[in-house]
Amino acid sequence: MSETKLKIKIDLVITNASEVITCLGEGMRDIGVLQNAWIAIKDGKIAAVGTEEEIKQEFILEHSSIIDAKGKVVAPGFIDSHTHLVFYGTRVEEYAAKVAGLDPQKIGIAAGPNRTVELTRNRPAEELFEQSKLRLMNMLDYGITTVESKSGYGLTTESEIKILEVSRRLNKETPIDVLNTFLGAHGFPENLTKAEYLFKIVNEMIPQVGERGLAEFCDVWCDEGYFTAAESEVILKAGLQYGMKPKIHADAYSYIGGSDLAAEMKMVSIDHLNYTPIEVMEKLAEANVTGVLMPALDFAVAHKRPFEARRMLDLGMNIALATDLCPACYTESMQFVINLACRLYQFSVEEAIKAATYGGAKALDLDDRGVIEEGKLADLQIWDVPTYKHIAYELGTNIVETVIKNGKIVVSR
Structure with missing residues (x-):
């Protein structure tokens, strides 16, 4: 000694x-x-x-x-590598209708991500901060010490920046480390065509977010009805020019090449993976791209095609577990996520613990924690x-x- x-x-x-x-x-x-x-x-x-x-x-x-x-x-403290932490209100009426087997829209209940955009976009930053801080401190009680926070419930330059600024304040004023992800490509505003909005993301949103240093990562939802793999590549390469590392929502409801792009670009993470083919899982393992899996989201939406976690693990993919805290999946507990991962997705207890700690660190490109x-x-x-x-x-x-x-x-x- x-x-x-x-x-x-x-x-x-x-x-x-x-x-x-x-x-x-x-x-x-x-x-x-x-x-x-x-x-x-x-x-x-x-x-x-x-x-x-x-x-x-x-x-x-x-x-x-x-x-x-x-x-x-x-x-180690849990590392939650996929959340939509900053939003206003809930969609509890929508959820209650769905679990009762009803179509919310047919009974007059506003539903879906655009409902959250409607609730969140024009709320004062202080209200967003206070509501999000409550969620964040509950997560701390459950052992979560690092959280990734995505924008995406604004879909205008001003509101996306406001959401990211709220996350930055949460990072400063709470014990938890909060890392920001710009996810303007989470959907489309009703007043713009897809092409117009894509242009706005690349030429207005990303430069302003980048110049303000508001995000560590850039993300995009690559799925049928959202952004194609080619469009996703354009967005993520624009983010890279401003130092935002690429992540991707892919294969959640369809396979359209987003996971192939993740492997090609050697992204920090690919999240969801419900429709990912086996040969692409192999490519992701070889490229050392972390797969972020969210059992609570599949559970909350009663996903018709649960992700194949056991296969990914057996192929040697590095896997992270995350809460996907959002209005469609309202959980603040990584322990609940581990419960689901072990019982429903064939994780061993050891694999689930490691995915919620070390795996989360890998999904956020952090080497100073998780062990x-x-x-x-x-x-x-x-x-x-x-x-x-x-x-x-x-x-x-x-x-x-x-x-x-x-x-x-x-x-x-």
Whole structure:
């Protein structure tokens, strides 16, 4: 041990953890479980992970904050790589009608994404902030420490920028890291043709978003009735000129080449994948494109063709799980997503945990989190259960007792 390390005072130490889920193993099944482990935290980062003897030998623990995790599990904070966090109102009446087997529009209920655009577009930024902040803090209670937030419920330059600015404020004023994705290509405004709107996205929206530095990523919905693969390529290449890394909604309701484009462009992620052919899954695995899967969305809309998660995993694709929090899929809980992934999509418990942590980091091109390792951000959660398998076993309960973000306790129950 170095003399320098002997002199370091630790800010926080987690002791006696029944299990520490490092997520450092090879492949999606190996989550690197350590038993009876300690974690030392300094200046917002993980200083060391090891036995009691190793931690006490390396660091000064006097006056450090201590969390006794005896009989509990420590895991990386969940990383939610696909949300539509900023919107106004709900579509609860639409959902209630659909689960009753009714057509909302036939009984006079406004439905679909355009209803959310109508509710969101002209709301004051302060109202959007307050409603979205409530959702975000609930996500933190469920162990989510990093969130991707898409625009797309404005479909005008002004309103898309407003949504992204609200997300930026949420990043600054809450403990959670919020990364922005520009998704002006989420649909079409009623007053423009598709060609006119495509021109506006490329020549007006993307330059203004890019010049303001409002988004890390650019996304597009590539599906029948939305944008073609060729149109998607034009949009995403325009985003790249402003430093926005490409993502894509593809193969959700049809296969029209969006997933092939994801492999060709080596995109950060491809999300949905319900209609993706096996040979394209192989291309995505080879190109190291992360597939973002959203069991709660398929569940909420009763999707007629659930994605083939088991096949993607067996082909070696890197997979992320995400909530897809939005008016059509209103969940703030990654634990619920894991419940569904394991029971309905044949994920092992280990694969589901890794997809919700390490996989989420990959889907956001982040290498400083998603695992428990020296030098990584101290974004951690402590589960009040004796073994990690409870994350899939306990249905609808919140097993998170403590959340640590950047080395600071932000949730303690």
